[in-house]
Amino acid sequence: MDAGIHWVCLALWVSFAVSVSADDPMPTRTMTWSLRDEFRTKAARENPNSDLMEQPVWHFLRTTQSEGPLETRRWLRDGRYALLTEKGDSVFGLPFDGWIYRLTPAESPVVSAAMEDGAGGLVVRRGEIVVAPGPEHAVIVAWESPVSGTLDIRGNFEHAQASSGVAWYVERGSCPELERGFEPVPLASGQLKFGTEMQRGDFAALGQKIEVGDFVFFIVDALADGTTAPFPGDGTRLDVTLEVHDAFVPPPPSFEKDILPLLVANCHDCHGGNLQEARLDLRTPAAILRGGEGGPAAVPGRPTHSLLLERVLAGEMPLDKNARLSPDQVQLLQRWIARGLPHESAGSTVAAPLFSEAEREHWAFRPLRSIPLPSSRAMAKVAQPVDQFLLARLESEGMTLSPRADQRTLLRRVTFDLTGLPPTPEELVEFETKGDDEGSYEQMVDRLLNSPQFGVRWGRYWLDVAGYTDTVTFDEDFGAPVGFIEGKWRYRDYVVNALNADKPYDQFLLEQLAGDELVDWRNAASYTPEITEKLVATGFLRTVEDLTVDDPRPFVIWSVVHETVEHVGSSVLGLTLQCARCHGHKFEPIPQRDYYSLMAGFTPALNPANWKNARKRLLPDVSAPVLAEIQKHNGDIDRQVAQFQQEIDAVRQKRSQTLRQQKLLTVPESVRADLQSALDLAADKQDAIQKYLVEKLGPLVRVEPAEIDAALTEEETAKLKQRADEIARANGQRRSHGWIHAVYDVGPPPSTLLFKRGQFDMPGREAPPGFLRVFGESSDLSTLASLGSTSSGRRLALARWLTTADSPASSLVARVMVNRVWQQLFGQGLVATSDNLGLSGARPTHPELLDWLAGDFRAQGWSVKRLIRQLVLSNAYCQQSAAPSNISEGTLDAAKFDPENLLLWRMNLRRLDAESLRDAVVANSGRLDPQLGGPPVSLVYDLASGAVSEPPINEQNLTARRSLFLLQRRHYNPTFLAVLDKPTVTRGVCQRDYSATAQQSLTLLNDRFLIEHAERCARRLEADAELDISAAIEMLYRLVLSRLPDDGERTWCGDFLSEQMALHQQAGHSAEPARWKSLAALCQVLWGSNEFLYLP
């Protein structure tokens, strides 16, 4: 096997700027490069290499293997060396991109290729370059001359002795090539042997003639410790100064002569006259300066800030892999940028704008405008403005709305839609008796909108979108959740309460994005309910999976930040942002810079430079002064308790001593004193003999607590009891507080850098805080009001940008929300992809209706309840779901023309979601506990079957909470709910998927949950009244299906009950259990029926 590829090395390429300006056109002068000075100056920056670089000067390499016997071995010069970079896939001519950040920037940046191998390393600390060759590798620091002239080299190697010695070499040569390696001219060499003293080897090589691109190599190779193989990890410090006399700085490349030809050959196909991909035109220096959607393509004098070079170096451009630029061409480009894009004529191409007309004019990005109500031929069918839009569209196809559903169907439909529960039989009777007028329906709607259960139902939708779970961290193992859940449910309750209170949606968003910036919680003497509420609301930004409690690696921390930004994008803006994490979005007008600008809104709070994991981020739910007060109060109690305990201990101790003295008398007198003194010593103070005594004889004189109890006088017993009572009382007065999963700024806002290819360890240019520019160029967040020292105010600014009426972003925000509400009520959104309203999403079926509703929603105070009311009172919502049986003349067969019902010529039949289904079963069986909020109900896990279930029905669990208040996990939903399509939550769920599987049928037939509830339901019916069979069937139909059985159904169900009772009696049951078991079977059949599972 080829030995050369045995070690695929980590490598790192670092290069730094020359310490003098190369812009000076003076042809000759003296120029100096000092390794130590340059690193001292630049290491203080976050990433020295990203600043001031003109072209690579310093290179850090290592050989891939040694050759030859130990004493004589040399590194290979046949090209088998690698860059000391994690990402390195190329060698000379290209600047490094492997600057590695440690966990906090508080530490100085450290480059270490030894991270994984523990050898063959390089450490760069301020002003110090320490290399550590491995047993198999030599390390090479190379200097590449950017000028020609006469070179003087002076420097030294200093070796810190640890385990092995080193050999060092200074050599000069031409540019190495991967295939042929390099042919050096030796200049100096020496050895620093294994020993105990710090050793130093000085070198000087003067008067060397050099040309541009010549190299000087400084090589350190490990030696043996004198016995066996070389040891890795020794540090050898290198310092060197290179002075070039009569330095000639080569003239800058010419745009016309040098640059344009290579751009024409490699770039203009896509970024030229015919096509401007990413709106980038590379035909003139001016157009290059203007750049494309990613920003300017080049920054004069700053090659590392130049996107053009960045893409070329990353191998991303040109796209055609066979058309790579040669290292010489890259060098040219680099030097041209470094020299400030010199050119002879200005050129006159007009650069493409950042966004195309089509993108700016995308229906979802346009500002909302006022839309007149369309006219309809059948105004009688218009109950709400939405009907007018729908009718106008239907009529244009020769169709119309279906007839209104009957009152019972409407009651069932709207009760489930607004509360997630079935109507009670009482409600049904009341509603039926009021007759068939629409006024009673309207009253019913208002009553349901005011029901506290409304918040549970609609809270579920928002929590889906928010990706809420009760867990924070890992939820990967079966069994009890590992995630840390203390107090997280408060956010769930906030959502439920906000919806019940009909908190305006703009305010709802403001609070969730920046509740902490709306109130001065840091300086509050005590928290008002408002402060607590606003802090809890920010739990919205704490819903993504955060594994940093267990795993604080940077990529894990960054993933929390990324996912939070993307979560806001999809939940609030209905846009997919994650593609822009790595590059300009391919489908959406979201340049990569905009992604990071948006991220900069969150980094003051989710601050990677000052990271707080989920546990550390928790806030007490009381203000700082109150917390201090509680701590003081509890401290007082501690002292009090300690004092009482001391008194108790003293009395008992005294008695114990007496008892022991008595017992000591049973020990032979010769050892009695010794034993006593041994016992009086702490175990670690006893010597061997004492230990032996205690071990052997100690048990004989040990006094048990019961013996002390018995020996106490009555008076003492009473006193001790009194003290114990006082302790209990004091402990009872302890005060405690809860916790809030809040988001708030941590430390000063860090600068937010754009990450090349989305990788945190490849930072690029800084992204200023801002908004998505497709909504308008004035997108600078920093111009908005700041809250001063305690908070950056960036999230508040962002939230205002999203919600301020007439801002273009708020138009989209309103459309997204209106569409989601529509989706919940009609089964499918006006835009089918409710998680994506961008260019890659579906188009609205009724664009004018969507915009009218969104405009109305925003203009009328963002009231969600008003919006829902508007929709459920529409004739569109109230029409029947069954296809009309007789098609009147002149109308189209809608079922053929529009089988998917996209134009809403009938109401959609909708599957009950898992939670509603369960809650209906619980409600039917009379177990429903309607209470809202509080800590979640724990689940039960069965390892053998792999099933997750809720606590079984028993004396402690006579009632059951609604599904929303069961523990919400990411991956381990209760099996019953999971089978019925309750989704796993890895990101927000904007749209649920429904399936029809055999496993669902098995569950509906056989699952314990349904069987037990059916039995309870049957017993409840029996207990309710002396029902005859026919009345029982009627009652069951009312409960489960909200209607009365027809004659056929009465007969079938009656026959079924007789059949079941006979079977049960044959199986040995007496009449009474046979009767309720049969009723239970009927109940279960109804729960398994399509009529129950689908909302009519």
Added chain:
Amino acid sequence: MNFPIAMTRRQLLSDTGLGLGTAAVATLLAQDGRAEAFSVAKNLLPRKGQLPAHAKSVILLFQNGGPSQMDLFDPKPELTRRHGETVSIMNAMAGNSEALMASPFKFERRGESGIEFSELLPHLGEQADRLCLVRSMFHEDPNHPGGTYMLCSGNRRPGRPSMGSWVIYGLGSENQNLPAFVCLRDPAVFHSGGSMQVTNGWLPSLFRGTELRTEGDPVLNLKPATARPPGAQESSLRLLSRLNEHHRRNYPEESELEARIRNYELASRMQLAAASELDLSGESQETQRLYGLDDAATASYGRQCLMARRLVERGVRFVQILAPPPHNSWDHHGDLKSRLPALCQKVDRPSAALIVDLARRGLLDSTIVLWVGEFGRMPISQARTGRDHNPHGFTAILAGGGFKSGHIHGATDEFGYKAVVDRVSVPDLHGTLLWQLGIDHARLTYPHHGRAESLTDPDVTGARVVEEILA
């Protein structure tokens, strides 16, 4: 039926395949073609991929914990020669550096291909000429959960759909009486990653892996949780069917209602069929012995392997078997010398039996058997007696399904530390598996949060089909 992406939304939503006329409105609204892009299959009916298929089903023998490649199937003489030497390798979890540790086990060339196998795997070694060893697997996550998610879903972060879910999303299942994607495990243990190993992620939940048990009732809720008199359920199903038909008259266009009616029929067939189809007692004595059902050490894993064969024989698309207990079985941080043989004893014979049995029944050609853990182990010791996690180099074993046989692909370095020759990433492996099933990995996508997601995510991972290992 066609491949999902090529189908219209209406066809796809329909479980019945009933002709419903031209969806004129949908066509009108989809003028720009975008609405169609969101059409996806939401059923488990059998369908073909875009490419010719070489295999129909997959059995993934997942070796939780990370088996040691240099002790089982990647012999390293250099490691033996330099035993005790210190090199520049760090233990991934322990964070220390210990000396190189030679394998305490002997290797032997097996079969005509002469592939070397450890003495701990006599039975798998016997099958050397039927196996394709990929010795150059690698990824980046050194921990169990991340490694497991990587192998099972192609990404080190949890929550993406597992391989089995993608496969049944793409191909449905040949058998509508049994779940399409089955997970078998010993009821005593859930390994790291738990049921996330077979999660549907954000694919619709009908693509989730279903757990089957090899003892007792194989399927959850196959029988009523409390006993019923004989005939009672049949009576319930009769009424249910009557009521559903009654209800359906109002909704002749709703194919989903029809699907649900048929699912009750299927469920009741399953109740009858599953128990008998999955009953291993019908297997011959010889077959039971082959899988080691007569030996306490191999009985449990043997039952799972035998069940896997029965399942693919009946058209189940994807079977995933988890390693036997204890938790993360192959995780031998210490005491490798005694623990590795004990575990190999449980796994070796049944794994080999599965290949033999599939072959002699003519099923091996159409079944891909993949034997792999979430990573391999270090060439240096941990606490002197064990080995730490190593994602940089490990071995995957493939058999059947149109893969080369008696073949070795790729290599690790001289110690077995890193994959260096012909490296194969996990997405490469996934893409190759899909290829053999007739699926172009880049084109089996599902829309999620505005992105066309796939198992291999080739734009990001650069996944490619490893043609070198295909026969």
